[in-house]
Amino acid sequence: xxxxIAALLVLAVLIxxxxxxxxxxxxxxxxxxxxxVETMTSPSRTQVIQGMIDEYEAQNPGIExxxxxxxxxxxxxxxxxxxNSNQELDIIETRDYTxxxxxxxxxxxxxxxxxxxxxATDDWMDLTxxxxxxxxxxxxxxxxxxxxxxxxxxxxxxxxxxxxxxTTMDELYAACKELTGKAPGQYxxxxxxxxxxxxxxDMMLLGDVGNVNVDNFHEGLDGKFFLDNEAxxxxxAKYVDVFRTACPPDSINWGFNEQINGFVSGTTxxxxxxxxxxxxxxxxxxxxxxxVVPLPVGTTGKRYLDxxxxxxxxxxxxxxxxxxxDFIKWMTSPENNAAFCKAYGPLPIYNSVFQEDxxxxxxxxxxxxxxxxxxxxxxxKYPLDAPEYPAWAQVQEQSMQSLLLGNITIDEAIxxxxxxxxx
Amino acid sequence: MKNKWYIxxxxxxxxxxxxxxxxxxxxxxxxxxxxxxxxxxxxxHFIGLDNFKAVIGNPNVSFWQILGNTVIWTIFSxxxxxxxxxxxxxxxxxxxxxxxxYSGFVFYGYALSGFAIGLLWSWLFNGxxxxxxxxxxxIGIIDEPxxxxxxxxxxxxxxxxxxxxxxxxxxxxxxxxALQSVPNDLYEAAVIDGCGVVRQLFSVTIPYIKPTIIxxxxxxxxWIVNFPDIIYAMTNGGPVNSTNILATQMINTVFKEYxxxxxxxxxxxxxxxxxxxxxxxxxLTKSSGDDV
Numbered sequence: 001x002x003x004x005i006a007a008l009l010v011l012a013v014l015i016x017x018x019x020x021x022x023x024x025x026x027x028x029x030x031x032x033x034x035x036x037v038e039t040m041t042s043p044s045r046t047q048v049i050q051g052m053i054d055e056y057e058a059q060n061p062g063i064e065x066x067x068x069x070x071x072x073x074x075x076x077x078x079x080x081x082x083x084n085s086n087q088e089l090d091i092i093e094t095r096d097y098t099x100x101x102x103x104x105x106x107x108x109x110x111x112x113x114x115x116x117x118x119x120a121t122d123d124w125m126d127l128t129x130x131x132x133x134x135x136x137x138x139x140x141x142x143x144x145x146x147x148x149x150x151x152x153x154x155x156x157x158x159x160x161x162x163x164x165x166x167t168t169m170d171e172l173y174a175a176c177k178e179l180t181g182k183a184p185g186q187y188x189x190x191x192x193x194x195x196x197x198x199x200x201x202d203m204m205l206l207g208d209v210g211n212v213n214v215d216n217f218h219e220g221l222d223g224k225f226f227l228d229n230e231a232x233x234x235x236x237a238k239y240v241d242v243f244r245t246a247c248p249p250d251s252i253n254w255g256f257n258e259q260i261n262g263f264v265s266g267t268t269x270x271x272x273x274x275x276x277x278x279x280x281x282x283x284x285x286x287x288x289x290x291x292v293v294p295l296p297v298g299t300t301g302k303r304y305l306d307x308x309x310x311x312x313x314x315x316x317x318x319x320x321x322x323x324x325x326d327f328i329k330w331m332t333s334p335e336n337n338a339a340f341c342k343a344y345g346p347l348p349i350y351n352s353v354f355q356e357d358x359x360x361x362x363x364x365x366x367x368x369x370x371x372x373x374x375x376x377x378x379x380x381k382y383p384l385d386a387p388e389y390p391a392w393a394q395v396q397e398q399s400m401q402s403l404l405l406g407n408i409t410i411d412e413a414i415x416x417x418x419x420x421x422x423x
Numbered sequence: 424m425k426n427k428w429y430i431x432x433x434x435x436x437x438x439x440x441x442x443x444x445x446x447x448x449x450x451x452x453x454x455x456x457x458x459x460x461x462x463x464x465x466x467x468h469f470i471g472l473d474n475f476k477a478v479i480g481n482p483n484v485s486f487w488q489i490l491g492n493t494v495i496w497t498i499f500s501x502x503x504x505x506x507x508x509x510x511x512x513x514x515x516x517x518x519x520x521x522x523x524x525y526s527g528f529v530f531y532g533y534a535l536s537g538f539a540i541g542l543l544w545s546w547l548f549n550g551x552x553x554x555x556x557x558x559x560x561x562i563g564i565i566d567e568p569x570x571x572x573x574x575x576x577x578x579x580x581x582x583x584x585x586x587x588x589x590x591x592x593x594x595x596x597x598x599x600x601a602l603q604s605v606p607n608d609l610y611e612a613a614v615i616d617g618c619g620v621v622r623q624l625f626s627v628t629i630p631y632i633k634p635t636i637i638x639x640x641x642x643x644x645x646w647i648v649n650f651p652d653i654i655y656a657m658t659n660g661g662p663v664n665s666t667n668i669l670a671t672q673m674i675n676t677v678f679k680e681y682x683x684x685x686x687x688x689x690x691x692x693x694x695x696x697x698x699x700x701x702x703x704x705x706x707l708t709k710s711s712g713d714d715v
Contacts, residue, residue, distance in 0.1 A: 080461050105463070193662070194661050249568075249570050250550025253550070258549065261552060267552075390462065391676075391679070395483045405575065
């Protein structure tokens with residue numbers, strides 16, 4: 001038995017030695033090692049970020065950055081776990097819907113003092129400031145890019161049938177109906193029936209409704225759920241009607257990939273999506289076959305858009321916040337921000353990039369340049385900080401599907417949603 | 424002294440099992456009784472049975488509907504997986520040229536991940552661009568495309584078909600191994616006694632491999648109840664909850680709603696149901712199992 005205990009002790013010392021040795025290495029060599037966790041992981045994106053890190057390390061000897069890339073589906077959870085177990089992280093990707101949670105749990109550094117001494121913020125778009133100050137009116141991160149919806153149109157198919165590009169929602173619906181049935185299997189809109197369907201349906205409905213609190217558009221100015229009024233019921237009726245008459249019946253089960261497939265195959269020549277969708281068409285569609293236009297306006301004459309974003313934060317556990325900040329400043333500078341967005345798809349955060357970089361001021365991105373500066377565009381926010389928000393996607397999806405299939409009425413659906421949000 | 428070493432040798436395995444099985448299990452059970460939401464971890468406290476009440480009384484996702492779906496999903500998947508897998512094993516029992524290669528191909532599906540299978544089959548079942556609708560339309564059986572995954576009345580059928588396809592090799596492999604252990608003498612004796620093929624199957628083969636059948640059926644039931652991969656990839660429980668089972672609801676609660684408390688409560692409910700099921704199942708099959 002004594003031998004066994006002795007052996008155990010030796011084992012413990014060996015294991016301890018290995019770990020202790022590993023920990024000391026970083027400290028002795030004199031370089032600062034930063035840990036960077038990305039959350040919107042994809043193989044091509046990781047490659048872009050790693051390339052930028054390599055460049056930064058070459059310019060800044062003495063800084064070493066380790067990139068951690070958890071798989072996309074688990075990334076937010078994984079990061080939450082790492083933060084909650086107080087792991088030492090220096091740079092993290094915070095998302096629009098995780099920022100509140102991280103701030104609640106006291107994990108993010110207030111970046112105000114850093115931002116005050118950074119000239120580039122003068123060039124930020126208004127939207128950039130809005131996004132940065134999502135929680136408590138305090139900048140907890142530097143936004144990296146935006147996702148804003150616009151309308152993708154297969155011009156080749158529209159030309160074939162002599163249909164104009166729509167500028168209002170009613171024109172879009174009419175065009176969808178006209179297209180449907182022109183050829184076997186021809187429909188109008190690449191409808192989104194599952195997986196965060198509200199992100200598209202809300203934008204289609206809001207333009208007809210208006211009168212909402214822009215900081216939480218679920219709340220109408222009358223204090224009721226935004227669809228709980230005559231205009232809301234009519235907008236929903238049109239939405240249900242276009243699904244039933246001008247969209248593939250199967251699209252009630254369509255997610256992102258099916259939408260793209262419908263658009264690329266020409267089955268559904270209209271698609272409402274984010275700018276990074278471009279990369280999905282690569283090699284399948286020629287740029288001459290399609291165009292992008294601002295989202296059609298509703299009967300109120302306005303288009304309401306929500307914007308998705310992501311930013312870089314410094315966790316409170318970081319031992320090298322200054323070095324982390326220097327990297328964030330470099331990574332989100334106008335040149336690097338433009339390069340990053342070009343490689344990856346979404347919209348940059350600087351006014352000057354939109355105005356001066358031909359990549360964003362011409363071609364497909366023009367639609368967004370126009371959309372962002374149009375006086376008829378109203379940016380609205382989801383109640384991202386409400387405890388009800390995370391479960392909303394499922395509730396909305398199931399009741400919207402019931403409504404589309406005719407299992408419940410418009411009034412019942414609105415009642416369900418009002419009840420859920422406590423209006 | 425020498426024989427004491429086995430204790431030391433077992434410690435690593437023991438620690439691994441405790442760290443990666445029993446600790447998370449205990450943690451999950453504790454969480455089921457806590458307000459444990461990733462949204463606000465500063466406010467974790469015990470709330471008694473509130474998570475269970477919330478899960479069972481959820482006004483937006485009927486607990487009884489998803490429980491019913493779980494039962495349908497499990498029974499039909501299990502039944503057809505077993506019958507077809509057993510048939511496959513019987514066919515592969517007798518040696519024939521190329522049997523090894525053939526079984527390799529047949530069993531290969533089982534090596535794929537459930538999620539990948541789900542993605543694959545969701546394209547086959549796609550109502551607009553899918554292979555099945557295309558074939559059926561071309562040979563003139565249907566005029567209108569069938570909404571395999573978009574019609575709430577058909578969606579459960581489609582995901583079960585996929586699961587059956589996926590599970591057949593499991594029974595094929597397990598039962599084939601058992602079949603090969605049946606002594607040939609028994610069949611010779613049966614033939615002398617005048618048994619036909621059917622009688623041989625029911626009087627010799629099945630009684631002999633009964634213990635394998637009983638244990639594989641039990642294992643497979645638990646596996647299917649806890650197997651959300653295919654549904655998650657194909658319909659994510661929709662349309663209108665028609666394919667939502669306890670396991671998919673648990674995943675959605677944890678990963679989409681960030682509510683680990685309620686998610687764990689569903690996990691505990693699944694565990695209790697499977698425990699009760701196992702006890703009853705083993706008791707029912709034990710008495711009749713003695714005569715083998």
